[in-house]
Amino acid sequence: MEVAAKPILELEGINTFYGQIHILKDVNLIVREGELVCLLGGNASGKSTTLKTVLGIVRPRTGRVSIGGEDVTRLATAHRIERGLAIVPENRRLFGPMTVVENLELGAYLRPKADLKAEFERVYSLFPKLYERRSQLAGTLSGGEQQMVAMGRALMSKPRLLLMDEPSMGLAPVLVEQNFEIIRQVNEAGVALLVVEQNANVSLSIADRGYVLSTGRIVLEGPAAELLQHDDLRKAYLGR
Amino acid sequence: MDVFLQLTLNGLTLGSVYALIALGYSLVYGILKLLNFAHGDVFTVGAFVGFGALQLLGGVAHPAVPIWLLLVLITLAAMAVCAVLGVAIERFAYRPLRDAPRIAPLISALGVSFFLAYSLQLLFGADQRDYDAFNLGSGVLFMTGFTIPGTEVRVPLLRIVVILCAFALMVVLWLLVTRTKTGKAMTATSIDREAAAMMGINVDRVIVFAFVLGSALAGAAGVLFGLRAPFYPSLGFLVGLKGFTAAVIGGIGSIPGAMAGGLILGFAEAYTQGYVSTRWSDLIVFVILVTFMLFRPQGLFGKADIKKV
Numbered sequence: 143m144e145v146a147a148k149p150i151l152e153l154e155g156i157n158t159f160y161g162q163i164h165i166l167k168d169v170n171l172i173v174r175e176g177e178l179v180c181l182l183g184g185n186a187s188g189k190s191t192t193l194k195t196v197l198g199i200v201r202p203r204t205g206r207v208s209i210g211g212e213d214v215t216r217l218a219t220a221h222r223i224e225r226g227l228a229i230v231p232e233n234r235r236l237f238g239p240m241t242v243v244e245n246l247e248l249g250a251y252l253r254p255k256a257d258l259k260a261e262f263e264r265v266y267s268l269f270p271k272l273y274e275r276r277s278q279l280a281g282t283l284s285g286g287e288q289q290m291v292a293m294g295r296a297l298m299s300k301p302r303l304l305l306m307d308e309p310s311m312g313l314a315p316v317l318v319e320q321n322f323e324i325i326r327q328v329n330e331a332g333v334a335l336l337v338v339e340q341n342a343n344v345s346l347s348i349a350d351r352g353y354v355l356s357t358g359r360i361v362l363e364g365p366a367a368e369l370l371q372h373d374d375l376r377k378a379y380l381g382r
Numbered sequence: 383m384d385v386f387l388q389l390t391l392n393g394l395t396l397g398s399v400y401a402l403i404a405l406g407y408s409l410v411y412g413i414l415k416l417l418n419f420a421h422g423d424v425f426t427v428g429a430f431v432g433f434g435a436l437q438l439l440g441g442v443a444h445p446a447v448p449i450w451l452l453l454v455l456i457t458l459a460a461m462a463v464c465a466v467l468g469v470a471i472e473r474f475a476y477r478p479l480r481d482a483p484r485i486a487p488l489i490s491a492l493g494v495s496f497f498l499a500y501s502l503q504l505l506f507g508a509d510q511r512d513y514d515a516f517n518l519g520s521g522v523l524f525m526t527g528f529t530i531p532g533t534e535v536r537v538p539l540l541r542i543v544v545i546l547c548a549f550a551l552m553v554v555l556w557l558l559v560t561r562t563k564t565g566k567a568m569t570a571t572s573i574d575r576e577a578a579a580m581m582g583i584n585v586d587r588v589i590v591f592a593f594v595l596g597s598a599l600a601g602a603a604g605v606l607f608g609l610r611a612p613f614y615p616s617l618g619f620l621v622g623l624k625g626f627t628a629a630v631i632g633g634i635g636s637i638p639g640a641m642a643g644g645l646i647l648g649f650a651e652a653y654t655q656g657y658v659s660t661r662w663s664d665l666i667v668f669v670i671l672v673t674f675m676l677f678r679p680q681g682l683f684g685k686a687d688i689k690k691v
Binding site: 197199218219220221223224229231235236237238239240244247248249251252255295299 | 563566567569570573574576577578579580581582583584585586
């Protein structure tokens, strides 16, 4: 990945509090165009809070969030999505009582409906299963299929940056591999990704760079290949 | 048989008004999980605005415009004023409390309810008023009509207008919610507000839209109610409670449920009035409410609230 690529997401000096509790401590993070970056950390490390800060669900007490060079720290979630963000949330958060097609349409909520045909085709070619299931209610699908809907829904907006919150959680190992293969394909198509994961092994194997969060602080960062070899990380996350 | 038909007609008229009110409760509850207890008083404001518009247009005896246009204009006036009122209520009474514990907006809602009811009383007095529909357009709405063949049951034009108008509004609402992009956004927001925001849906705007729709329907209901019965400033409390009951029967948050609940309640009230006693009708209505709360709190069309694990 050439270093010259423009940053699409920047977190600078983020400090986030829940009441009195200091959750994120001076977090700095950057994702450049076309990059696949993973954010690793165990439970309660601040991974989810970092994503919520990016989305504007949680406001930092100090620090700056920029998307495509524009300061969005004060903007509401919907306005950040407008600037090219999409997310596959933790637990997928599908609209269960709505059909697969309706879920996908909502993913493209900010785009004119006339333009969606190509997007539908792209999503269906990535996940042929979804075409078969298109009129079914999303809530009635299996876990793996729901993950596909969540992915497809996020891609419908043609994002510049796709956020993924624990894509491997709750999935059988074979599905995890398929899932990461699709993440890699999406990235190769030019979409930048920030993948938040506990599963360091799988995510680092496809990532360009990685960050490691521990109790709200970034304790390690660097190219994925280097992190995979790093002693501390191997001890903490890979169990070797 | 004649009595039954007459009561059915009464129930249908009353029930369609309750359904319009219930829709407002359901729309707002579906999205905010808030019982908007000021809704009944928005309905009363609608009745008063329609009355005012009627006076401005020359009154019942000599309306300045044809009778059908008069009805359209007073209904639209009530809907418009109530829509603005609904937006104001949301902005100043509920939005600041969006992240507060749920009891806080509930108390705020009751406060708004009292504020509206007593403001009307202060401005217009506590007297009953009515649109004098008997004389409206020189009696055209009451005198014209037809008799159901083979019976003595008379159906005045006014009844037909009220029922058709209510159903037309429900159809429009249904199309808005199920067929338009904004409607889909409302549905998505009611399923999962945070996930809706993650799709780029401006949740604040969706909430305002729900208040606009609900309050406009309440305004229309106020006019339709005023066309067939007297109204007064504190009326909203009782009628609002009935609209709320209708919403609960149908399953609060469900749009078809609100329509069905309104009609069921209208029929229950009409048949009780006819076959038992007018004194018992309110009692029956609230017995139905309590029964549903106890045995089927999710209502007819609602799904049991399954907590995610």
